[in-house]
Amino acid sequence: MSDCVFCKIADGSIPADIVAQNDHAVAFRDLDPKAPVHVLVIPTQHVASVRDASGPDADRLLGALFQFAAGVATDLGLDERGYRLVTNTGPDGGQSVFHLHIHVLGGRLMAWPPG
Ligand code: AMP
Numbered sequence: 883m884s885d886c887v888f889c890k891i892a893d894g895s896i897p898a899d900i901v902a903q904n905d906h907a908v909a910f911r912d913l914d915p916k917a918p919v920h921v922l923v924i925p926t927q928h929v930a931s932v933r934d935a936s937g938p939d940a941d942r943l944l945g946a947l948f949q950f951a952a953g954v955a956t957d958l959g960l961d962e963r964g965y966r967l968v969t970n971t972g973p974d975g976g977q978s979v980f981h982l983h984i985h986v987l988g989g990r991l992m993a994w995p996p997g
Pocket residue numbers: 887898910911912913914915922969970976977978979980
């Protein structure tokens with residue numbers, strides 16, 4: 883999508899601190915980190931949010947994205963202490979960028995319930 887900042891990161895037209903990528907997903911550091919490790923994992927294909935991932939490809943897209951996020955967490959050394967994966971969805975979910983993304987948060991103890 884031409885006006886989507888995460889599509890532009892995925893196609894390389896705007897810079898990001900990329901930590902991992904493959905043909906279907908990109909992981910890059912959040913500009914405004916909320917934890918010592920804060921990485922965003924996005925599909926290269928534009929999908930607005932998890933509720934918009936529907937149809938025959940949705941299982942594969944979401945499964946691959948979560949597996950990729952877990953691999954990124956491993957590579958960033960988060961397995962031993964653990965980490966949190968979050969996907970904010972819609973206004974009440976606190977979503978501000980409408981391109982599906984998983985936050986990978988780690989490096990500190992996470993509070994529960996989230997704010
Ligand atoms: P959310 O509020 O769940 O939609 O999360 C969007 C996240 O994207 C926020 O944590 C922002 O700090 C982050 N963000 C927005 N623009 C960029 C960017 N150009 N590069 C890296 N992170 C960004």
